[in-house]
Amino acid sequence: MQTNNEKDTLISLRKLSANDDYYNIVFKKTERISSAVFYILSYIEINDRTKVHYTYLSDKAMALHEVVITTLNLFEYEVRDKIFPLQQALVVMESALTIATAARVVTNDITESIKVEIDTVLRYIRNHYSHQDQMVSRIDSPTNTSSVRQRRSRPSIPKNDFSSDAVLVYSDLRDRTTRIKTVLEAKPEATIKDLSEIITDVSTKTIQRDLNGLIASGEVIRQGERRWSKYSILK
Template sequence: MTTTNEKDSLISLKRLSANDDYYNIVFKKTERISSAVFYILSYIEINDRTKVHYNYLSDKAMALHETVINSLNLFEYEVKDKIFPLQQALVVMDSALTLASSARVVTTAITESVTNEIDTV
């Protein structure tokens, strides 16, 4: 004899990696931002004046990339509580670019274009 309890229901748990909107809008854009920063860094001549900013930008771009990859493992219900590290990494990347721009390591135009991309995430 089988009984069906009306309270029993299937709950679908999806990771963010399976969410097309998150993958296409947040993950891919953030990945492009990291790639753009590494591309920009490939054109910076490393000397005593630029070395600190070069290393800082490189570290922050890698941290952003790692953070967005880790976010793919989150379940959709966890987003509200656990997406903060990604938001923080985006803000840190923006700040690092602003510092590099102030030190004239990268141009203001480059900083503005990457900042605009960060704002769309």
């Protein structure tokens, strides 16, 4: 008869492609999200007003699909440390839809229905695989058959901020410049005000200093001057 540790080890050696719950709830739903976006794009008339949103949505939908496919090759024991790119891609997809809706390129009812699916996937990932601020048991490697209890700390989410962007940025990113780049990836040509509405645990002056550092390192570009400045990731 197998011991609990032996069973845990066998599970940890299983790939996500063999996990029915992950395959149906995360992979298939994410696949449908990408497919829905491409279906919507097929009905959008491309012109000067819609072209930038069409291209951005198309790129992010394809990137999301590629990321979720790669997760199927992950072993159960390594998911916690390697699932973040999928979480990030889902949030970027949600933000892209929100921006396209604000620009009246995509209707609000379509965006909201897709957001429900995105939220379902993100909740499943957070509940089953993301690091939690509590004592958790996990197997660090296939050769380690003992359960290791380890405390995982994370920055607190600002009070009353329950947006998907805030949850992701504050739960998984500790480095402030990485958080800034994540927001800029989701919202190109963002202003200081845009950034401060998501990264609320520091002052706008601190965000400005971090942006200046990213500009100096060639990772971010600035367009405009002073209060009219907009920032984007340098491609």
